[in-house]
Amino acid sequence: MKKLFIVALVVVGMTSFAQERKARPERAKMEQMTPEQRNQLHLKKMTLELELNASQQKEMSKVIAEQTNKREARMADWKANKDSAKKQGTADERFAKKSQMLDDQIVMKERMKKILSADQYKKWDDMKGKNHHRMNQRMAHHNGRKAAKMGDKK
Numbered sequence: 001m002k003k004l005f006i007v008a009l010v011v012v013g014m015t016s017f018a019q020e021r022k023a024r025p026e027r028a029k030m031e032q033m034t035p036e037q038r039n040q041l042h043l044k045k046m047t048l049e050l051e052l053n054a055s056q057q058k059e060m061s062k063v064i065a066e067q068t069n070k071r072e073a074r075m076a077d078w079k080a081n082k083d084s085a086k087k088q089g090t091a092d093e094r095f096a097k098k099s100q101m102l103d104d105q106i107v108m109k110e111r112m113k114k115i116l117s118a119d120q121y122k123k124w125d126d127m128k129g130k131n132h133h134r135m136n137q138r139m140a141h142h143n144g145r146k147a148a149k150m151g152d153k154k
Helices: 002-018 025-032 035-050 054-081 091-115 118-153
Strands: none
Touching: 035 054, 035 118, 054 091, 091 118
16 A cells, blocks of 8 residues: 555656646747837837827837836846845845835836826826736746745755
């Protein structure tokens, strides 16, 4: 009986490792696009969701391009510093980064209020909240999987 239980345990363990991870095709496609193409798609999606007029599209195009440039600069900085010995940085560095991020969000909200009508702004804020919620769920799921893997290694 013990041998049967051990064999069943080994089979279950091997099949769980044998399952291949599904690649995210959307992400792979997005990485193949140029930043300009991603910006255009983002603008078109916002135009459909918020019913932007031509002048609003022009302004939003500038905003999206600026956001993309800032995001790429942050990613390049993160990649350059991720291998350094002090991954988290000092408390002052973390505070400065968080403070800068919040300042950028405040500026973005003010710009959006100037570009969009009141109804469009409300829709945009709701969309942003839903996207933020989805991102938090994905991160929690990802962190849960990481914790499970770390528990397996111990």
